[in-house]
Amino acid sequence: MRRWISGHGRRTSQARRLREGHAIKPGLRRWLERVRASGRRLAVLAHTRAEAGMSTAEYAVGTIAACAFAGLLFKIVSSQEVRKMLSDIIARALKLAG
Incomplete structure (x- = not known):
């Protein structure tokens, strides 16, 4: 197509219509729109899958860290x-209150 445009001059009205997409046949235009729409859908799908995987991994790491911290806290307490x-603190508080 570039060869055709360069052969017919870039300043002609037909070349301008080709660059702007007005001279494309309706069937080809529908095909181009389907290809563009498919590309957009794939981009959105890839983006959502990437985000879903990241949040799942983050939740898994967070859960493991919380379990480890709970185990450490239980061991300390x-x-x-x-x-x-703790029993001395509670006894002192009860003496002060009553």
């Missing part, structure tokens, strides 16, 4: 020193 410290 269930130790004898911390139990005694």
Whole structure:
């Protein structure tokens, strides 16, 4: 098509219509629109799949970190020193309140 445009001059009205897409046959125009729409759909689909995978991975890492922190906290709180410290704090609070 470029060869045809260059052969007929870039300043002619027909060349201008070709560049702007007005001289394209209706069947070809519909085909081009379908190709463009398919490309847009694929781009949106690829974008949503990429985001879904990322959020799933982020949730998995967050869940593992939360479980590890809960296990560490349980180990600390269930130790004898911390139990005694917590029971002393509660006893002092009850003495002050009543």
